[in-house]
Amino acid sequence: xxxxxxxxxxxxxxxxxxxxxxxxxxxxxxxxxxxxxxxxxxxxxxxxxxxxxxxxxxxxxxxxxxxxxxxxxxxxxxxxxxxxxxxxxxxxxxxxxxxxxxxxxxx
Amino acid sequence: xxxxxxxxxxxxxxxxxxxxxxxxxxxxxxxxxxxxxxxxxxxxxxxxxxxxxxxxxxxxxxxxxxxxxxxxxxxxxxxxxxxxxxxxxxxxxxxxxxxxxxxxxxxxxxxxxx
Numbered sequence: 636x637x638x639x640x641x642x643x644x645x646x647x648x649x650x651x652x653x654x655x656x657x658x659x660x661x662x663x664x665x666x667x668x669x670x671x672x673x674x675x676x677x678x679x680x681x682x683x684x685x686x687x688x689x690x691x692x693x694x695x696x697x698x699x700x701x702x703x704x705x706x707x708x709x710x711x712x713x714x715x716x717x718x719x720x721x722x723x724x725x726x727x728x729x730x731x732x733x734x735x736x737x738x739x740x741x742x
Numbered sequence: 743x744x745x746x747x748x749x750x751x752x753x754x755x756x757x758x759x760x761x762x763x764x765x766x767x768x769x770x771x772x773x774x775x776x777x778x779x780x781x782x783x784x785x786x787x788x789x790x791x792x793x794x795x796x797x798x799x800x801x802x803x804x805x806x807x808x809x810x811x812x813x814x815x816x817x818x819x820x821x822x823x824x825x826x827x828x829x830x831x832x833x834x835x836x837x838x839x840x841x842x843x844x845x846x847x848x849x850x851x852x853x854x855x856x
Contacts, residue, residue, distance in 0.1 A: 667843060669843070669844060671845075671847075673785075676830070676850075677849060677850075678746075678832050678834075678847030678848050678849050678850050679785070679832070679834075679845075679847045680847070681844045681845060681846060681847075684843075684844055722785075726843055730775070730787060730834075730843070730845060731787060732777075732784065732785035732786075732787075733784070734784055
């Protein structure tokens with residue numbers, strides 16, 4: 636599986652959009668980009684995934700660059716409950732989680 | 743639809759003992775993966791089972807083992823426990839069809855080794 640690079644931490648104001656970047660420059664053609672988040676001491680929660688096209692669901696939007704070397708997870712209206720560690724992983728099967736980005740949503 | 747369940751939720755064991763953790767996947771999911779999470783090492787992949795066969799394995803010693811039953815339920819076993827095995831053990835299941843690999847995690851089992 637390709638390695639991903641994410642910023643260690645980010646802050647976001649409540650009600651504003653949170654944009655979380657992920658670099659995956661060694662991604663191969665059959666690998667998907669997945670995003671999960673983990674709220675303290677709970678199991679990670681699946682958010683969204685994509686291969687080439689941008690994706691949107693009830694939780695978030697995923698923007699993947701045309702060359703697929705990076706992506707951005709967008710939480711359109713962040714709330715305090717979105718404070719969590721966000722993991723970006725690239726996989727065609729076995730999932731390797733990095734350190735993720737700690738997002739803190741502030742009032 | 744019921745989520746992934748793990749039992750027990752909390753466990754305290756002594757060094758040298760062994761422990762067995764259980765995971766029941768979401769109905770219809772055939773793949774079950776296990777992860778260890780510690781503050782120092784983060785979320786690390788242990789192994790994955792699919793149709794009762796181990797399909798992938800992480801870099802853990804042989805003291806860590808697992809199995810999967812015909813109903814897709816899975817167990818992991820840790821023998822000769824060490825203090826460093828204290829961690830949150832997470833199980834995740836997925837359908838494994840059509841190229842989509844999204845996983846659904848259970849709440850985890852918190853193991854403390856004293």
